[in-house]
Amino acid sequence: xxxxxxxxxxxxxxxxxxxxxxxxxxxxxxxxxxxxxxxxxxxxxxxxxxxxxxxxxxxxxxxxxxxxxxxxxxxxxxxxxxxxxxxxxxxxxxxxxxxxxxxxxxxxxxxxxxxxxxxxxxxxxxxxxxxxxxxxxxxxxxxxxxxxxxxxxxxxxxxxxxxxxxxxxxxxxxxxxxxxxxxxxxxxxxxxxxxxxxxxxxxxxxxxxxxxxxxxxxxxxxxxxxxxxxxxxxxxxxxxxxxxxxxxxxxxxxxxxxxxx
Amino acid sequence: xxxxxxxxxxxxxxxxxxxxxxxxxxxxxxxxxxxxxxxxxxxxxxxxxxxxxxxxxxxxxxxxxxxxxxxxxxxxxxxxxxxxxxxxxxxxxxxxxxxxxxxxxxxxxxxxxxxxxxxxxxxxxxxxxxxxxxxxxxxxxxxxxxxxxxxxxxxxxxxxxxxxxxxxxxxxxxxxxxxxxxxxxxxxxxxxxxxxxxxxxxxxxxxxxxxxxxxxxxxxxxxxxxxxxxxxxxxxxxxxxxxxxxxxxxxxxxxxxxxxxxxxxxxxxxxxxxxxxxxxxxxxxxxxxxxxxxxxxxxxxxx
Numbered sequence: 001x002x003x004x005x006x007x008x009x010x011x012x013x014x015x016x017x018x019x020x021x022x023x024x025x026x027x028x029x030x031x032x033x034x035x036x037x038x039x040x041x042x043x044x045x046x047x048x049x050x051x052x053x054x055x056x057x058x059x060x061x062x063x064x065x066x067x068x069x070x071x072x073x074x075x076x077x078x079x080x081x082x083x084x085x086x087x088x089x090x091x092x093x094x095x096x097x098x099x100x101x102x103x104x105x106x107x108x109x110x111x112x113x114x115x116x117x118x119x120x121x122x123x124x125x126x127x128x129x130x131x132x133x134x135x136x137x138x139x140x141x142x143x144x145x146x147x148x149x150x151x152x153x154x155x156x157x158x159x160x161x162x163x164x165x166x167x168x169x170x171x172x173x174x175x176x177x178x179x180x181x182x183x184x185x186x187x188x189x190x191x192x193x194x195x196x197x198x199x200x201x202x203x204x205x206x207x208x209x210x211x212x213x214x215x216x217x218x219x220x221x222x223x224x225x226x227x228x229x230x231x232x233x234x235x236x237x238x239x240x241x242x243x244x245x246x247x248x249x250x251x252x253x254x255x256x257x258x259x260x261x
Numbered sequence: 262x263x264x265x266x267x268x269x270x271x272x273x274x275x276x277x278x279x280x281x282x283x284x285x286x287x288x289x290x291x292x293x294x295x296x297x298x299x300x301x302x303x304x305x306x307x308x309x310x311x312x313x314x315x316x317x318x319x320x321x322x323x324x325x326x327x328x329x330x331x332x333x334x335x336x337x338x339x340x341x342x343x344x345x346x347x348x349x350x351x352x353x354x355x356x357x358x359x360x361x362x363x364x365x366x367x368x369x370x371x372x373x374x375x376x377x378x379x380x381x382x383x384x385x386x387x388x389x390x391x392x393x394x395x396x397x398x399x400x401x402x403x404x405x406x407x408x409x410x411x412x413x414x415x416x417x418x419x420x421x422x423x424x425x426x427x428x429x430x431x432x433x434x435x436x437x438x439x440x441x442x443x444x445x446x447x448x449x450x451x452x453x454x455x456x457x458x459x460x461x462x463x464x465x466x467x468x469x470x471x472x473x474x475x476x477x478x479x480x481x482x483x484x485x486x487x488x489x490x491x492x493x494x495x496x497x498x499x500x501x502x503x504x505x506x507x508x509x510x511x512x513x514x515x516x517x518x519x520x521x522x523x524x525x526x527x528x529x530x531x532x533x534x535x536x537x538x539x540x541x542x543x544x545x546x547x548x549x550x551x552x553x554x555x556x557x558x559x560x561x562x563x564x
Contacts, residue, residue, distance in 0.1 A: 011377070013377040013378045013380060013511075014378075014453050014480075014511070016377075017380070017532050017533070017534045018376075018377040018380040018381050018534065019380075019381070019534065020381055027377070027381060095354075095355075096345065096355060096357075097348075097349065097355065100349075119341075122376060122377055123374075123376045124357075124358055124374070124375060124376055124377075124378070125357040125358065125374075126341045126345070126357060126358075127344075127345040127355055127357050128345070129345070130341075130342070130344065130345025130346040130349075131345045131346060131348070131349050131355070133346055134319075134345070134346035134347075134349035134350055135349060138426075139316050139425070139426035139427045140315075140316065140342075140346055140427075141316075141342065141427055142315075142338070142341045142342045143338050143341065143342070156430070158433070159338065159342070160338065160496055161338040161339075161432075161496075162337060162338055162495055162496065163435055163495075163496070163497070163498075163499070164435035164489055164492065164496055164497050164498070165432055165433065165434055165435050166432070166433040166435075167429065167432055167433075168429075168430040168431045168432070168433060169314070169427050169428060169429055169430055170427070170428045170430055171316075171426065171427040171428075172426040172427070175426070175427070178341075181479070181480075181483045182479075182482060182483035185485065221354035221387060221388040222354055222355065222356055222385060222386075222387045222388075223385070223386055223387075224374075224383045224384070224385050225383075225384040225385065225386050226383065226384050227376070227381045227382065227383050228381070228382050228383070228384065229381060229382065230382050235538060235539055235541075235544075236528060236538045236539070236540075236541035236542060236543055236544030237542065237543050237544070238538070238543075238544045238545075238546070239543060239544065239545050243547065243551060243552055243555050244555060246545050246547060246552065247552065247555045247556040247558075247559045248559060250527065250529075250543075250545060250556055250559075251556070251559045251560055251563050253525075253527065253543060254471065254504065254506075254527070254560070255563055257503065257504050257525050258447075258503070258504075259447045259471060259473065259503075259504040259506075259525075260470075260471050260472070260560055260563055260564060261447075261471065261472030261473075
């Protein structure tokens with residue numbers, strides 16, 4: 001199978017306290033730890049495992065700057081056969097549809113049987129995979145947590161739905177699948193693996209190379225005006241004190257609530 | 262016209278969202294089994310009875326929903342499957358996971374979203390001149406009261422011409438484990454903030470000392486550190502404890518969506534900005550590896 005995996009470099013929200021910049025137009029970018037979007041990393045691992053079973057190639061594509069190239073190289077160190085970086089200031093401010101248009105152009109540069117995305121990224125939208133499928137007029141399934149081959153033209157896939165239940169579907173290829181976390185155990189990438197791919201070429205494409213002139217801020221129907229931290233209701237009563245004092249207070253509360261048997 | 266795809270019991274919340282956005286506007290529910298919604302909508306378009314496969318519904322809705330319409334979907338595993346592609350096919354804007362509306366000015370819809378797992382919110386402006394597909398987070402709008410005597414319109418014939426390229430096979434129920442956390446009154450629940458697998462023992466010691474059941478959030482199950490039946494959240498178990506101790510859990514809406522019955526929620530997290538502190542009754546900012554052994558010792562002493 002020829003598989004394209006779309007990856008995004010994001011501030012790791014598990015590792016960072018995200019706060020709003022003083023003018024509200026962005027989050028505070030200083031000192032953020034960036035990484036590959038967690039869902040995308042599962043998608044790359046899944047693609048590598050499929051190719052290990054069936055043969056073929058995994059291509060990783062990312063839209064972004066030099067930082068995104070690091071992510072592409074990391075996923076190549078993981079086992080992706082090739083990487084492509086899409087960089088153009090004209091694409092900044094794209095909404096989900098703009099991003100999907102750019103990825104569609106990238107997808108059309110080769111003949112892929114399968115495109116994987118993460119189920120969502122830092123903005124929690126979960127939109128690009130479904131839009132990309134619609135633009136390509138390929139079938140789509142979201143939140144995929146299992147992929148098996150059924151026959152030459154069909155995959156049998158599981159979607160994670162509410163309550164941890166699984167919806168099994170047969171889907172024709174070529175198709176776009178968005179990958180849910182937990183589908184596999186992504187392999188570890190060490191510094192030696194990164195070094196091994198350091199000399200490989202990662203082609204850089206821009207809007208001219210892709211022939212896309214309808215993405216970016218001007219074309220966006222949806223735009224973020226600002227970030228803010230909402231006025232909270234009561235919120236939690238925050239306990240203060242030393243570790244000992246905090247533990248004493250917590251024990252007192254748990255005991256009062258009958259939570260210590 | 263404002264359309265709602267009625268996939269589950271969020272349909273009444275979407276009816277309220279529709280009324281909030283476009284007061285008095287004609288609102289129409291579409292769904293496979295939605296006849297009971299006549300008291301809440303001006304029209305109910307019935308598609309017949311079949312499994313709501315998004316790859317079947319998308320071309321179907323594209324064929325019957327007039328262009329320029331507003332379509333509301335729940336932001337759940339169904340809406341995520343159907344919505345993005347539907348917006349493309351309708352030529353409409355897509356606004357996912359809306360948690361609030363700030364009104365409409367001309368053709369600009371103003372909405373509120375959250376990013377970075379709920380750590381910050383964002384004001385979003387959306388051009389709805391050619392319609393919009395909007396997914397709404399569950400629990401934001403209250404369920405509508407019955408106020409309509411709607412008309413039932415049969416659209417089941419529209420299904421016939423569509424051959425979906427993704428076909429529903431079966432549902433597989435989640436495995437049940439040796440523990441049923443849905444019946445527990447006290448839950449000690451651990452999340453990604455525990456850091457390493459070996460630190461999990463600190464949480465197990467605390468739950469044993471308290472005589473409480475051990476639960477967890479999604480990343481712990483993804484990492485295979487605990488089994489799926491212990492996972493609290495929309496993709497795991499829905500629990501109704503009296504006391505919920507959230508240890509190193511950031512508090513995503515998917516996790517909080519699995520906690521019902523308004524328990525006493527005590528959260529410990531090293532990130533003071535963690536969204537869990539918005540939902541918690543009491544919060545402690547602390548490093549778990551440092552805090553838990555002290556807490557467990559004091560729990561043992563208090564028995």
